[in-house]
Every structure is written in C-alpha cells, then in structure tokens.
Amino acid sequence: MEWLTKFPHMNDNSLRDLKKAIDEGFRAFTRAYGDTIESFFDPLQFFLIQSERLLTRTPWPIVILAIALIAWLASRNWKIVAGCVATLLLIGYFDMWDDTMKTISMIFVCTVLSIAVGIPIGIAMSRSDRLQNLINPVLDVMQTMPSFVYLIPVVMLLGIGKVPGLIAVVIYAIPPMIRLTNLGIRLVDKDVLEAADAFGSSGWQKLKNVQMPLALPTIMAGINQTIMMALAMVVIASMIGVQGLGQPVLKAISNQYFTLGIFNGLAIVGIAIIFDRVSQAYGKRLQRHREIVHG
Known part of the structure; x- marks a missing residue:
C-alpha cells in the first residue's frame, strides 16, 4: 500500500x-x-395500471370478500381470515383504502414478476454447480447493496414513474425467490429421483412431477420473503413516483406529520402481516401434505 x-x-x-x-x-x-x-417495459406498465384500476375501482366489500376467500383457501384458518378482514376494515375506516389498493397491486405485480424471473433462474442454478457459483455472488451483492442505490441506474434509464419503481423493487426483492427455489430443488430426496428415473421419466417430467411439487413449500417460503422485501421497499420506491402508502409516509417525513406517518406505516405493517400469515399458512399446508404423501 x-x-x-x-x-x-x-x-x-x-x-x-x-x-x-x-x-x-x-x-x-x-x-x-x-x-x-x-x-x-410497456406491457409491464399496462399490467400494473390494469391491476391498480381493478383494485381501486372495485367496490370495497367485493375486494374484502375476495381477499377473505383467498385467505381461507390458502390457510383454512378462520382466525387468519378474520384478521385479514379486520385489518382491511380498519384501513378503510382511517381513509387509506385507495393508497392501500395501489400498494397491494404493486406488490402483486412485483411478486408475479419475481416468480416469473426467479423460478427459472433458481431451476437453472439447481442443475449446475458452476452456474450456482457464478450467480451466488451476484445475489450477495443484490442483498447487501443499500436499497437507495438501485434507484440511480433505474431512474437514469427510465426516468421517474411507476415502472422504474417497480423494477427497482423487483431487483431488491428477487434474491430470496432465486435462492430458495434452488435450495428447494436441491433438497429433494435422491431416492425419489432415482425412482422417477427407474420409471423412465424424462428431465422435464422429473422437474414437473417430482422436483417442483416436493420443493413447493421451500419455494413458498421464497415467495413470502420476496413479498416482505417488496413491502420494505415501498417507501423508498415512492421517492421516484410509485403511488401507494409510501407517498404519505414520505410526505409525513418531509413535513413532520406524525400521525400521517404512523397511520400509513401501520397500514404497511397490516398488509405485511396479511401477506405473511396467508403465505406461511399455505406453505405449512403444503408441508403437511408432503409429509402425508411420504408417510
């Protein structure tokens, strides 16, 4: 030196x-x-706008009923369903409904995009140790990089708006999806794979009928973590034009509006709890199903 x-x-x-x-x-x-x-990225913008319109223009009782039905189908637990309904009613009572629906639509699109991109990468990593060794350092950097840094290249390329914010959120939130897909497939019992080979299964049939169904609980954990990380990025993404609960929080920080910041922050927490409980309950149900099948 x-x-x-x-x-x-x-x-x-x-x-x-x-x-x-x-x-x-x-x-x-x-x-x-x-x-x-x-x-x-025009198709992505169209998808985001349409999902936002669907949630904001649909009457609130129908939205609550739909979310309660999804929660029931995923968890089969009345306590979780009651918690979801109560949280959404409180959000509506405190006049945060539209912002909440915009945030939910963005998280939905982020999750769909993360699944569409992350699962194929995770599958490719599980099939090649060399590719895993190449991608793991990239994922390490993505997970440790300060979230504000993602905004710089995205804004320079695409300007300010919904799509740049969405892409920044996806980049920040996708690593758990990739990692846990790779892990889930690698953890599939070798004896089961040998049995599939003995029955003459092709590589695609093994992946579709054996590896993916058995890895699904781990993949669900990846989806859960991706949703949590996307919600954590909501306030930061609001700095570049992403609408939703992040913007009132940003406004509260700028103008020192204590109650506005606390209420919208609690609404983000409420959505996070809904997503977390429902996805975790679904993952546990899949785990139990797998144990019964193996038992």
Missing part, C-alpha cells in the same frame, strides 16, 4: 478520470437506448 501514499495526486486524478468516464459512458448509453428500453 506504500505506493498509494507516494503518488496520492496521481491516484486521485486517475480515479476521478475513471469515474468520469464511467458516468459519461452510462449517460451516453441512456441517451442512445433509453427510449428503446422504456418501450420494452
């Missing part, structure tokens, strides 16, 4: 030049390809 102290000015200048070159290169890239990349 002595050479650093001998040439501090040379080191500072070369580092400054390198940073400047990278920044200018990225700006040139965004100017040249920003519009093309933006148009690539």
Whole structure:
C-alpha cells in the first residue's frame, strides 16, 4: 500500500478520470437506448395500471370478500381470515383504502414478476454447480447493496414513474425467490429421483412431477420473503413516483406529520402481516401434505 501514499495526486486524478468516464459512458448509453428500453417495459406498465384500476375501482366489500376467500383457501384458518378482514376494515375506516389498493397491486405485480424471473433462474442454478457459483455472488451483492442505490441506474434509464419503481423493487426483492427455489430443488430426496428415473421419466417430467411439487413449500417460503422485501421497499420506491402508502409516509417525513406517518406505516405493517400469515399458512399446508404423501 506504500505506493498509494507516494503518488496520492496521481491516484486521485486517475480515479476521478475513471469515474468520469464511467458516468459519461452510462449517460451516453441512456441517451442512445433509453427510449428503446422504456418501450420494452410497456406491457409491464399496462399490467400494473390494469391491476391498480381493478383494485381501486372495485367496490370495497367485493375486494374484502375476495381477499377473505383467498385467505381461507390458502390457510383454512378462520382466525387468519378474520384478521385479514379486520385489518382491511380498519384501513378503510382511517381513509387509506385507495393508497392501500395501489400498494397491494404493486406488490402483486412485483411478486408475479419475481416468480416469473426467479423460478427459472433458481431451476437453472439447481442443475449446475458452476452456474450456482457464478450467480451466488451476484445475489450477495443484490442483498447487501443499500436499497437507495438501485434507484440511480433505474431512474437514469427510465426516468421517474411507476415502472422504474417497480423494477427497482423487483431487483431488491428477487434474491430470496432465486435462492430458495434452488435450495428447494436441491433438497429433494435422491431416492425419489432415482425412482422417477427407474420409471423412465424424462428431465422435464422429473422437474414437473417430482422436483417442483416436493420443493413447493421451500419455494413458498421464497415467495413470502420476496413479498416482505417488496413491502420494505415501498417507501423508498415512492421517492421516484410509485403511488401507494409510501407517498404519505414520505410526505409525513418531509413535513413532520406524525400521525400521517404512523397511520400509513401501520397500514404497511397490516398488509405485511396479511401477506405473511396467508403465505406461511399455505406453505405449512403444503408441508403437511408432503409429509402425508411420504408417510
């Protein structure tokens, strides 16, 4: 390290030049390809807008009934269903319904996108140790990088709005989905796979009929963690135009509105508890089903 102290000015200048070159290169890239990349995400924007409209324009009793039905089908537990209904009624009573529906629609789209991208990557990782060794460091960086940092390249490429916020949330929330899909498939009992081979199953049949069903409880844990991380990113994503409960919290921080911040923060907590309890209960039911099948 002595050479650093001998040439501090040379080191500072070369580092400054390198940073400047990278920044200018990225700006040139965004100017040249920003519009093309933006148009690539148009279907995602359409999906997000439609899901938001569906939740905000549907009468609240129907939305509560639909969520209660999903909670019952997933958990088969009346306490969880009653908790979901009570939480949503309180959110409506405190006049946070629209913002809550916008947040739920964004979390729904984020989760769908994370599943669509994360599960294939997790499956590919489970089939190749080399690929796993390549992707794991990337996932480590994604999980330890401060969440504000994700906003910089996304905003430079796509500007401010719903889609850039959505992409930033997905990048932040997807690592557990990939990791736990990979883990779940790797944990499938070798004897079961040998039995599938003995019956002449192809690779696709083994994946579809054996590995994925047995890995499903672990994959559900990944979905649960992805939802929790997406909700944690809601307030930060509101800084670049994502509508929902994050914006009132940001407004409360800027203007020191204590009650506004607390109420909207509690609404985020309420949604997190609903998603967490329902997905965990569904994962436990899958686990019990697997134990019965193996038993």
